[in-house]
Amino acid sequence: MLQIDRIHAGYGPIEVLKDVSLEVHEGEIVTLIGSNGAGKTTTLMCVSGLNRVRSGRIVFDGHDLQDVSADRIVHRGLAQVPEGRKIFPRLSVRENLEMGAFIRNDRDGIEEDMGRAFALFPVLKQRQTQLGGTLSGGEQQMLAIARALMSRPKMLLMDEPSMGIAPLLVVKIFDAVRELNREGMTVLLVEQNACLALKLAHRGYVLETGEIVLSDAGSALLTHPRVREAYLGEV
Amino acid sequence: MSTTEVLLQQLITGLSNGMIIALIALGYTMVYGIIELINFAHGDLFMLGGFLALTIVGMLGLDATTGNATTFVAVGGLVAISAIFCGSLNWTIDRLAYKPLRRAPKLAPLVSAIGVSFVLMNIGLFWGGLPMDVFSDGVAAAAPKDFPALASNKNLLGEASDIRFTVKELMVLVITVPLMIGLTMYVKYTRTGKAMRAVAQNPIAAQLMGIDVNRVIGTTFIIGGALGGAASVIYSLYNNTIHFQMGYRAGMDAFTAAVLGGIGSLPGAMLGGLLIGLVRAMSDQYIEARWTNAVVFTILILILIFRPSGLLGARLREKV
Ligand SMILES: Nc1ncnc2c1ncn2[C@@H]1O[C@H](COP(=O)(O)OP(=O)(O)OP(=O)(O)O)[C@@H](O)[C@H]1O
Numbered sequence A: 001m002l003q004i005d006r007i008h009a010g011y012g013p014i015e016v017l018k019d020v021s022l023e024v025h026e027g028e029i030v031t032l033i034g035s036n037g038a039g040k041t042t043t044l045m046c047v048s049g050l051n052r053v054r055s056g057r058i059v060f061d062g063h064d065l066q067d068v069s070a071d072r073i074v075h076r077g078l079a080q081v082p083e084g085r086k087i088f089p090r091l092s093v094r095e096n097l098e099m100g101a102f103i104r105n106d107r108d109g110i111e112e113d114m115g116r117a118f119a120l121f122p123v124l125k126q127r128q129t130q131l132g133g134t135l136s137g138g139e140q141q142m143l144a145i146a147r148a149l150m151s152r153p154k155m156l157l158m159d160e161p162s163m164g165i166a167p168l169l170v171v172k173i174f175d176a177v178r179e180l181n182r183e184g185m186t187v188l189l190v191e192q193n194a195c196l197a198l199k200l201a202h203r204g205y206v207l208e209t210g211e212i213v214l215s216d217a218g219s220a221l222l223t224h225p226r227v228r229e230a231y232l233g234e235v
Numbered sequence B: 001m002s003t004t005e006v007l008l009q010q011l012i013t014g015l016s017n018g019m020i021i022a023l024i025a026l027g028y029t030m031v032y033g034i035i036e037l038i039n040f041a042h043g044d045l046f047m048l049g050g051f052l053a054l055t056i057v058g059m060l061g062l063d064a065t066t067g068n069a070t071t072f073v074a075v076g077g078l079v080a081i082s083a084i085f086c087g088s089l090n091w092t093i094d095r096l097a098y099k100p101l102r103r104a105p106k107l108a109p110l111v112s113a114i115g116v117s118f119v120l121m122n123i124g125l126f127w128g129g130l131p132m133d134v135f136s137d138g139v140a141a142a143a144p145k146d147f148p149a150l151a152s153n154k155n156l157l158g159e160a161s162d163i164r165f166t167v168k169e170l171m172v173l174v175i176t177v178p179l180m181i182g183l184t185m186y187v188k189y190t191r192t193g194k195a196m197r198a199v200a201q202n203p204i205a206a207q208l209m210g211i212d213v214n215r216v217i218g219t220t221f222i223i224g225g226a227l228g229g230a231a232s233v234i235y236s237l238y239n240n241t242i243h244f245q246m247g248y249r250a251g252m253d254a255f256t257a258a259v260l261g262g263i264g265s266l267p268g269a270m271l272g273g274l275l276i277g278l279v280r281a282m283s284d285q286y287i288e289a290r291w292t293n294a295v296v297f298t299i300l301i302l303i304l305i306f307r308p309s310g311l312l313g314a315r316l317r318e319k320v
């Protein structure tokens, strides 16, 4: 469904991604793990069109995203839950969700999906009229996920949904991702919490300073010595 | 006239001027809210709206003797035409002078805006030199131009009353209040209005929602410009004179109002406009007109010291 083919990208003179290739098939959860500054966020931003690749190709659903603007990419069915959540702080929870559905015009469908979002994260229903910026970090993360789903994407990009969130809630969020996937959602999950991510994902890639150094099934990576040493804190 | 009556009169005058200032202030605050640019050209855009209105008035041969019904329709038409003109011009200015600088340091579009301000002012100077009756056949292009009193000075409280609330003041109210309510509803309830707020609060996230940020910014310029255009007609009818440099003065008041109310906040711009209008009227009356600018800015500085984000400015910060 998503093919990233030998992309190079960076900021100014800094080259951050050096020849990164990865692939996500329809119905899969794929995780991209790596330490701080490896280039995970940069990779997702390239896919979402907010960062332009210098060379290489990104193909989504059979179409090259080269000349597609960031907002049009969402229309193609690719939604992102960005790093740091990026909730609209002075929009209510409901309005945040409405913005998630910005590309759609089917009122009934939107209302239905709003109900689905509230079923997935009931706390959002209680907080509907509250401003996004007044939610707790964990609630904001749930809102960010729900908001991304409101566009009815074919594929979800998630950037460190566990960041700064209590372990219990992380489990809840990962359960939600698993559930979404069971219903058919394709997911590319960026994580620093390698253990959880690799348990959840079908396959995983390891990014180190802008290069993919390993890729394998999630379970295989979990037992890989290099991963155990560098990302699971075991010697 | 008793002291109470004097006070009431200044309230009426101050609020009327304040409503006009508020309408212009909305244009500053909307653009600032969405791209953090102080659009210095906004006041001059407003000025051109007045010149367009006077040109049309001249071509149609309207003046104080024109019948009520015709005048009523004409004023409505002038407001609409000036609003469309200033809205489209503002959109064009954004495309040509600001949009190419979206990723540049903040100072670049600011300097660009100052440049546009001068260009518009020169267009006004040229416009005032056109060979038309209303521009005194183009002699003394830089001189103030009389704007016919289409809205009369008739006192609606009866000619016996010392307090004057005239047709002009009524006109200001009847035009500005619905515009402000309309704008508030638009931004609060419509899809584009919500998208405007989303872009203002987080443009990256807005793009991740599939919002075409440049389009939303363009719409903001159109609406802000249109309000300035409407304000220009009201201003011209209220003051009965226009001048190619009037955008500087009015723009300064409006910009100050926007900062006072909390730049980026729509209710803030409205409140700020009314307050500036009131303070000016009170200072003119109770201190002395020549001190008014100093009074206004002293109050502004004091308020900003205690409330740096303005009276109604956003105080809620994003959690990262
Ligand atoms: N806007 C920017 N300008 C310049 N350099 C940047 C910018 N954004 C990121 N970088 C640099 O690019 C590199 C990769 O950053 P990126 O955010 O993609 O890493 P990451 O893998 O997501 O890290 P983390 O796990 O900390 O989120 C880092 O060295 C970072 O300093």
Ligand SMILES: [Mg+2]
Residues within 6 Å of the ligand: A040, A041, A042, A083, A159
């Ligand atoms: Mg990151």
